[in-house]
Each structure stands twice: as C-alpha cells, then as structure tokens.
Amino acid sequence: MPIHVKDPKLLQALVENSKRSGPYAGAFLVKDDEGTNPNTVTSSESDNSIHDLKGKELLKRLHDVGTLAQITRIQGDLVVLLGHHRVRKTEMVAEDPLIVKVDHLKEMPYDKDDDVIKATSFEVISTLRDVLKTNSLWKDQVQTYTQHMGDFNYPRLADFGAAISGANKLLCQEVLEELDVCKRLKLTLELVKRELEISKLQESIAKTIEEKVTGEQRRYLLNELLKAIKKELGLETDDKTALSEKFRERIEAKKDKCPPHVLQVIEEELTKLQLLEASSSEFSVTRNYLDWLTLLPWRDYSDENFDVYHAQCILDEDHYGLANVKERILEFIAVGKLRGSSQGKIICLSGPPGVGKTSIGRSIARALNRKFYRFSVGGLADVAEIKGHRRTYVGAMPGKMAQCLKSVGTANPLVLIDEIDKLGRGHSGDPASALLELLDPEQNANFLDHYLDVPIDLSKVLFVCTANVIEMIPNPLLDRMEIISIAGYITDEKMHIARDYLEKNTREVSGIKPEQVEVTDDALLALIENYCQEAGVRNLQKHIEKIYRKIALKLVRQGVSNGPPRDITIVEAKEDLASFDVAIKVEDEKSKDSLAKDASVDVNPIDSSLENINAIPLTTESEIDHNEHSNEDPIEKNLQETTKVFNTSSAPEANKSAQRTTEALADKSVEKIIVNASNLGDFVGKPVFQTERIYDQTPVGVVMGLAWNSMGGSTLYIETAKVEESEGKGALVVTGQLGDVMKESAQIAHTVCRAVLLEKEPNNPFFAKLKLHLHVPAGAIPKDGPSAGCTMVTSMLSLAMGKSVKKDLAMTGEVTLTGRVLPIGGVKEKTIAARRSGVKTIIFPSANRRDFDELASNVKEAHDMGVKVKVNSCKRELPI
Ligand SMILES: Nc1ncnc2c1ncn2[C@@H]1O[C@H](COP(=O)(O)OP(=O)(O)OP(=O)(O)O)[C@@H](O)[C@H]1O
Numbered sequence: 001m002p003i004h005v006k007d008p009k010l011l012q013a014l015v016e017n018s019k020r021s022g023p024y025a026g027a028f029l030v031k032d033d034e035g036t037n038p039n040t041v042t043s044s045e046s047d048n049s050i051h052d053l054k055g056k057e058l059l060k061r062l063h064d065v066g067t068l069a070q071i072t073r074i075q076g077d078l079v080v081l082l083g084h085h086r087v088r089k090t091e092m093v094a095e096d097p098l099i100v101k102v103d104h105l106k107e108m109p110y111d112k113d114d115d116v117i118k119a120t121s122f123e124v125i126s127t128l129r130d131v132l133k134t135n136s137l138w139k140d141q142v143q144t145y146t147q148h149m150g151d152f153n154y155p156r157l158a159d160f161g162a163a164i165s166g167a168n169k170l171l172c173q174e175v176l177e178e179l180d181v182c183k184r185l186k187l188t189l190e191l192v193k194r195e196l197e198i199s200k201l202q203e204s205i206a207k208t209i210e211e212k213v214t215g216e217q218r219r220y221l222l223n224e225l226l227k228a229i230k231k232e233l234g235l236e237t238d239d240k241t242a243l244s245e246k247f248r249e250r251i252e253a254k255k256d257k258c259p260p261h262v263l264q265v266i267e268e269e270l271t272k273l274q275l276l277e278a279s280s281s282e283f284s285v286t287r288n289y290l291d292w293l294t295l296l297p298w299r300d301y302s303d304e305n306f307d308v309y310h311a312q313c314i315l316d317e318d319h320y321g322l323a324n325v326k327e328r329i330l331e332f333i334a335v336g337k338l339r340g341s342s343q344g345k346i347i348c349l350s351g352p353p354g355v356g357k358t359s360i361g362r363s364i365a366r367a368l369n370r371k372f373y374r375f376s377v378g379g380l381a382d383v384a385e386i387k388g389h390r391r392t393y394v395g396a397m398p399g400k401m402a403q404c405l406k407s408v409g410t411a412n413p414l415v416l417i418d419e420i421d422k423l424g425r426g427h428s429g430d431p432a433s434a435l436l437e438l439l440d441p442e443q444n445a446n447f448l449d450h451y452l453d454v455p456i457d458l459s460k461v462l463f464v465c466t467a468n469v470i471e472m473i474p475n476p477l478l479d480r481m482e483i484i485s486i487a488g489y490i491t492d493e494k495m496h497i498a499r500d501y502l503e504k505n506t507r508e509v510s511g512i513k514p515e516q517v518e519v520t521d522d523a524l525l526a527l528i529e530n531y532c533q534e535a536g537v538r539n540l541q542k543h544i545e546k547i548y549r550k551i552a553l554k555l556v557r558q559g560v561s562n563g564p565p566r567d568i569t570i571v572e573a574k575e576d577l578a579s580f581d582v583a584i585k586v587e588d589e590k591s592k593d594s595l596a597k598d599a600s601v602d603v604n605p606i607d608s609s610l611e612n613i614n615a616i617p618l619t620t621e622s623e624i625d626h627n628e629h630s631n632e633d634p635i636e637k638n639l640q641e642t643t644k645v646f647n648t649s650s651a652p653e654a655n656k657s658a659q660r661t662t663e664a665l666a667d668k669s670v671e672k673i674i675v676n677a678s679n680l681g682d683f684v685g686k687p688v689f690q691t692e693r694i695y696d697q698t699p700v701g702v703v704m705g706l707a708w709n710s711m712g713g714s715t716l717y718i719e720t721a722k723v724e725e726s727e728g729k730g731a732l733v734v735t736g737q738l739g740d741v742m743k744e745s746a747q748i749a750h751t752v753c754r755a756v757l758l759e760k761e762p763n764n765p766f767f768a769k770l771k772l773h774l775h776v777p778a779g780a781i782p783k784d785g786p787s788a789g790c791t792m793v794t795s796m797l798s799l800a801m802g803k804s805v806k807k808d809l810a811m812t813g814e815v816t817l818t819g820r821v822l823p824i825g826g827v828k829e830k831t832i833a834a835r836r837s838g839v840k841t842i843i844f845p846s847a848n849r850r851d852f853d854e855l856a857s858n859v860k861e862a863h864d865m866g867v868k869v870k871v872n873s874c875k876r877e878l879p880i
Contacts (some may be wrong), residue, residue, distance in 0.1 A: 354536020488535025
C-alpha cells in the first residue's frame, strides 16, 4: 500500500530505517477526532490536525491495533508498505517521531475443517469472483495481492477480501482488529457483498449511459442518412450545396438573357452562401436574396400580339364604346408592329367610378398578349412599397415592381397602377417621386430596387394608371402620362352595356339559361333612368345581379335545376318512400290514412303525387306573379303539400325522401320569367333615384346650373329671392353648404349683376336697396367650384328684372368680376347630366366649343350649341 508521509521527521526516520537490513514500520489508522462527524470532515482538514499532533496526543488518536509493515520503497514522500501481521501498541518510546512498543498478535486458533468457516470462505471467494467479472479495476488489485499473499489460508483470505473491497476504513479496521477467523471472514463477506452491489449498480449506470449515448448516436446517424436521401431526391432544402445547386440550375436556364452584372452578383452571393453558417441569420438573408435574383425574368419577354384586328376583336368583346381608349391601344400596337418591338408607355385612364377603367386595363393586357399585374397605390405612404427595403432590415422585401416581375414571370407585363390620384403623402420619403422613377421611360430602364440592389429594366413594361380626378395626380407624374378620360356613359351607352355585357355575364354567373328569362328593353331603360343615374355602370351591374338572383330563386322554387344531372332517380325515391310507408304504418296510422286518401295509392304515394303535379297546367306569367304574392304557386303548392304530408311522420327518412322528390322533379320545364317596366319594382324595390328636376318651368330668380365631380355630372338649381328692402341695405346671403370658392363666386355674381343693371338701367336701385338670399338646393350636399358663376348672375338678374328664363335651359361658366365668362371642365359629364334631366338648351362658355365639338354625336344630339344669351337687356353680350 502506498502512503504519503507528510511529517518530515517521520519520513527521515523511515528513510534511515529502510537502510537497515530489516526495514519495518508500524502502520496505525488514525481515529477520527471525537466530536466531529467522520462523514462530514474532509480528509484534508483531519490530515492537517493530525500533522500538528505529537507524542501522547498522537498516540491517543491512533487505533490500538495496526499492521507491521515492511518498507519496500521510498520515493519522495511516498512510502510503499507491505503488510505482514497484526500488532497492538502498548506504550510510547519516543515522541517525535512517535516510537511505540508493540505486541505481535496472532489469530485465535480455529478449526480448518469447520463447516461454517469453509462455507463462509467459499462464499467470500464466489462473491469476489462475481465482482471480478464486472469490475475490471479489481483485476489489477487481485493480481498485485496474489503476488504477495503467499500461502492461501482462511485468515489471509479474510484480510485479502477486506483489503481489496475498498470499504470504509473503519470497517477495514474492524476486520483488522478481529482475531477470530470465523468472525473475520463474516465481516469480510459483508464487505465484499456490499462491493458486489456497488459493482452491479455501476454496471446498470454504465448500461443506461451507454444506451443514451448509442441512442443519440443512432439518431445522428439516421439524420445524416435522411439528409443523404433527401439530397439524392433533390428534396434537401437547407443543405448549402443543394441550395447552391438549385440556384445555379435556375440561373443556368436564364444565363443568355441575364445581364452580366447580375450574373456576377449571383456568383458572389453563391460563394458567400458557402462560407456562411446554415443557422445564421445572414445565411437566410443571402438565401432569400439569391432566391429573388434567380427568380426574376431577366429580359424574358412574352410574345406580343401586333395584330391590330385581333386586338380590336378582343377589346370590343370585353367593352362597349370607349372608342378613344381602344383607338389609343390600337395605335400603340401599330407602332409596335412597324418598329418591330414594343415600347413602355404610361397611359392614364381617368373617370368616375365604375366606368370600366380597371377592367379595360385587364382587357388591354389580353389584347396585347401581355401578362397582367394590378396594384393599388391608394393611400400608399411608404416609399419602401415601391422601392423595396434595404436588405439590412429584418423582414426586408423588394418593392412592388420586383414582386410583379416575379409573379408574372415576364419582363414586359402590363402593370395597372390603380387609384394613382389617391397616392398617400408619405412620412419618410415621397411615394410620388418614387413612382416617378418607376414610370419615367427615361429612368426606368435602370430602376434600382433597394432590396435587389441591381438595376432592373422596366422600359418594356406598359404602365396603365387609373384615377378618378386627374387634378389630384402630382404634376410631375401627370406630365409623363397620356391621359385618356372616360367621362361616363349616357343612357344609350348604358343600355348597350347592360344588354350585351352586364346582363350576359350575370346570367352566366347565376347559372340561368337565356330561354328561362327575358328582361325587356323598357325594364332596362327604367332601371337605368330611375335607379342607376350615376356616370359608371357598377351600380347598374349590382341591380342586374339583384334581378338575376331573384330570378334564380324563383326558378329554383319552381323546381328548375340547370346544374349537371344527379344520381337521384324516381326509382330511388320510390324505394325510399316505400320504406317510409312502412314507418308510417308502424308509427303513425293517422298520417298513413290521410296520405293514402290524398294520394289515392296505398303503397307508393310518390306516384300519384307526381301525376298530380304533372296534371297541373303550366301557369301564365301573370299567374306566376299573382301566385308569388299570394305565395300559392300551383307547382310549389303541390310540392309543399307533398312535403307537408311526408312531414307528418316523425321518421327522419321522410324529410329526406320529400327533398329527393323535389329534386327528382327538378328538370320540369317552366315558363320564361319576364321582367318588364311594370314588375321591375318586384325585383329591385322602389326607385331610389328621384329626378334632379324640381321645376317644370323655372320661376323668376331660378336658373338650372350644371355641376360635375369625380362621380360624374349633375344638374342643380340656383335660386335667388328677395329678403327685405330698405335704403342702402343691398346685401347677399348665401346658403346650401357652399364652399369658399362658390361663396366668392356668388359675391362676384352680385357685383357683376349690379354693374350690368347700372349700365342697363341706371335708375334701378334694386341691388342697392334689396337684401337678397341665394340658395342652392340639396342643402345637405356640400358644393364648391366657380363654374356656377354664370348661372348665379342669370338668377339674380332674372329676379331683378322680374323675368323667368327659357324653359328647359341649363348653363355653366365661371364669371370674372368684369363679366367675362371663363371655360369650365367636365363638358361631357355636364352634357350627359343635362340630357338626363331633359334639358333642351345648354349654354357653355365659348372657350369650351372645342370640347363640345369633340363629343360623340350620340352625346351631342339634340343640343343647341353656340346660343348667345343676352343677360337681361345688357348691351354688352357676355361671351358665353
Ligand atoms: N364599356 C363597358 N363595357 C362593358 N362593361 C363595362 C364597361 N364599362 C364598365 N364595365 C363593367 O363595369 C364594371 C366596373 O368596372 P371597373 O371596376 O373597371 O370600374 P373602374 O372604373 O375601375 O372603377 P373604380 O374607379 O371605382 O376603380 C366591370 O365589371 C366592367 O366590366
């Protein structure tokens, strides 16, 4: 046993001793300090206190029984001792180092053949063997011990077992002190048994640890295998090489068309991707970036259609009228054909809602055979939506144009930018300026998206913008656009659109066949004139849809089914009903009787029900109408009755059967539903639109004016009345929710009137004396603009002169303080609105003659143009 000797004097003594022929020393176990818990005191602490002890104190702390040991080797402070036999200390000889007198102890005599001793020793041996099997550490110890053990006997076996057991030193001391061989063997057996338990525990711990490790290893191996399989199948997404290969494959196909600077960026990014850790955020940024770069259609154009006739067919197929829009598109195609290549352009369609701006955009794309992409910029305030975010931001995205090119897959789509007049103001940067870069053909060949960071060519993209009011479009943008205004439709145009487009589409969407319904011309006319007077046709479309929904319900109630044939047959229904009949027999005898009476058939009530229904003559249209009100359609009634009878049974099958019977009757032919002016109200309710016309003949002081806004044109009245008369109290009060411009316009009109009257009748004190009230009816609607100036002048002069204006006359025009009349906007809208209100004469400023001449003949029809109106008896003619 190797022992470290810390006490230098003791070590010195041992060294001197070892030089003698018989180098021996006594080895005694130190007792634990009294009062201290041997389990808690650390060895270093007890060691330190032991080294401080000398002489008697040390002697006291030593156990009495120790071992006489041969000093075999001393190396530094390490002394290797070989135990020989037991000794008991008796008295102290020297204090430092401690030298004691000892008695040599011998085992008590024992019987070698004693069964208990034998059995115990065998048990010790077999236990030691078991421990050896599992604990390889022991093998070395066993070897060392057996080398030095000499003859084998029971006491030695006991000592050996205790020595190698590694048990608590106090337990070993007990074995040392035990001189009875049998008892010693038993003590040893206890120790080795405990050792066996420990080694079993050790084994199981080793096993669980091993299992855990191998489990993890297995999982790792399987994962690697899975990756390899995925890679082989091309399913691997995260693997860097697979990713790079995917990107390379993508770009390989586009290599000829992709610009060299983009190819270079892609190559650099691919190299970077290889160097990055797959789990890093930088990796996913690079991967997404590469994804975008490789997915964009670099110079990949769709084959354009340069066939003007074909394009015209498509445009006519989708939209009625809109001649100027169609003409412009055909010009565009013609130029493309002559040049041999298309060019990017910006067309802006402006007009009131529902005039087909968006849908014509889609139709143009179809005519040109370009891909279509639409995005709305209404309320867009973030420049990044157009220009993209820089890649440094988390969740950065490219702008709308890059998204557009990616989604359409061609570099020459038609991009419809909707609601450009409603562009937001922008908190960081100006979206209008960003759009400018996007739209300007001079700049957009090298459009730089912040995210992509490489220029993309948008010069082949055809931009079509839509706006309700062009005045709201930022000027620099407007400057680059080609405005095509769609003013709105007159009744005649609406009739065509409704008949040939809206009705047809709605009918198809509703699943109704043309022979099942007829909407007469007078019904359509009534619908347009009394329900849908606005400029566009969206409301008209909604009303037509409403009519067709109602018709569909009516048809279904009458048992019509236009859908694909179903599997249900009459035979099936009969079978169901037969079983249902049985159910009645058992559960409800009364119902069965009444059913039998009604149907006059015992077994199959459906047969007779069907006959009954078939026997009913088909109703005329008026009957249908009448029946609908009284809710007694004969077919429906019959069906209801059949259902009612079936429902008398509590069996759920009955309901199902009745339903199937209804379906079985589905394909019966029913009379065409006719919608005419008289029954239109049944489908769309009472007219919501009251005519704008209040007076048949306008009284003195009242004149009809014309107004227009983004919703189209409308007529309005300007009314002036006297309030009170007193010297020097000439004044004007205005009402009718007028805006500042219109209020000013009224003041100007008042001044102009005064001047005109002064010139005409210098002695007439009308305006000097009278307080006037000017009102514009429909007081709840805010109004503004200068174009009613002319109407206001006429209205006031009419009052001043006591003369009413011509019947069915409307006028518009801005008036200056000197009485000049300036041109106004919205000539077409105003003309349409006037016509709608039954106006026969419209007075426009002469500067608007060109606008009027350009109007289509069907819009101008029946209108006087160039009428010069003398305002009162004023010598000066207002150039109206
Ligand atoms: N001339 C036309 N011929 C056939 N259908 C038309 C015509 N004009 C409009 N429509 C139909 O009217 C409906 C409304 O048109 P659309 O949505 O394009 O209106 P819009 O002018 O874009 O309105 P907004 O300004 O509100 O966006 C569409 O279903 C369209 O097919």
